[in-house]
Amino acid sequence: MKKVKEYGAVVLGNMIAAVAVGWIILPQGFAVSGVTGLARLLSLVFGVQITPTVTVLTVILFVIGFISFGRGFALRTFLSVVLYPLLLSLAVKYPMLTALHADPLLSAILAGALLGAGNGIVLRNNASSCGLDILGLLAQKLTGVKPALVICIIELCLISLQAMHCSMLELIYGILVIVVCNYVLNRVLSYEKNEAKLIIFSSKYEEMQKELMDKYDVGLTCLDAVTGYRKDRIEAIMTVVPYEKLSRIRQAILSVDPEAFYIIENVQAAYAGVYRMRAPLTSH
Numbered sequence: 001m002k003k004v005k006e007y008g009a010v011v012l013g014n015m016i017a018a019v020a021v022g023w024i025i026l027p028q029g030f031a032v033s034g035v036t037g038l039a040r041l042l043s044l045v046f047g048v049q050i051t052p053t054v055t056v057l058t059v060i061l062f063v064i065g066f067i068s069f070g071r072g073f074a075l076r077t078f079l080s081v082v083l084y085p086l087l088l089s090l091a092v093k094y095p096m097l098t099a100l101h102a103d104p105l106l107s108a109i110l111a112g113a114l115l116g117a118g119n120g121i122v123l124r125n126n127a128s129s130c131g132l133d134i135l136g137l138l139a140q141k142l143t144g145v146k147p148a149l150v151i152c153i154i155e156l157c158l159i160s161l162q163a164m165h166c167s168m169l170e171l172i173y174g175i176l177v178i179v180v181c182n183y184v185l186n187r188v189l190s191y192e193k194n195e196a197k198l199i200i201f202s203s204k205y206e207e208m209q210k211e212l213m214d215k216y217d218v219g220l221t222c223l224d225a226v227t228g229y230r231k232d233r234i235e236a237i238m239t240v241v242p243y244e245k246l247s248r249i250r251q252a253i254l255s256v257d258p259e260a261f262y263i264i265e266n267v268q269a270a271y272a273g274v275y276r277m278r279a280p281l282t283s284h
Helices: 002-028 034-046 050-093 098-102 104-124 133-143 147-165 168-190 205-215 243-256
Strands: 195-201 221-226 233-242 261-267
Touching: 002 034, 002 050, 002 098, 002 104, 002 168, 034 050, 034 147, 050 133, 098 104, 104 168, 133 147, 147 168, 195 243, 205 233, 205 243, 233 243, 243 261
Parallel strands: none
Antiparallel strands: 195 233, 195 261, 221 233
């Protein structure tokens, strides 16, 4: 059942991305990014047709993904190899949302949101739209850099190279599409994954540990610390918790020690650790 949901999500993501490109970006003449943008650039330079070029490029990227990420990734991505060029050709052939042509600013924002959502849904399900996101995933695997940053750099280069072939407004709207796309892509990829890191300094650290572990089911680590002014030795408590627990944990900290000093930092994602194996917080 899980596999069926993943494959269904990959299909949905490709549909959303194809709609963004075929119904909004290409009809409005915006500078376009991604595989379609690269195909368009090759078309402008060498006179090749866009749709067959998209197919060839997706196959090449599929091979890169298969070599880099294995069979499981390739099986899910194969759907994109078949579906995206087909769905894109259908979207171009049967255009809709033509009413948006009167408002290019709204069109650019909507296209970016749809494109980011579509690619994000695909990536969340351990696949790829067989676009330049494969290069982003490869960069993340090799260097740890966020995929969205790599994709943004590549796409800005593509947009810049298209600048000589489109108007200034089309170029600006194309850049806006990329900015919105990458913002939405990051939000989709980090949805339900963000955590908060707390570092708590309190003279009542033993009570604090007991409260957090027993009542709020929080895994934590104790660190030896020395206060700067009085040179008192205390234990600092460090923990990483999901955001849905954060509000109640802050209340718990202040209920134990109203003078506790604590720091909250955003954590993009956390893996393993004892707290990952503990039960989720229930209502009290």
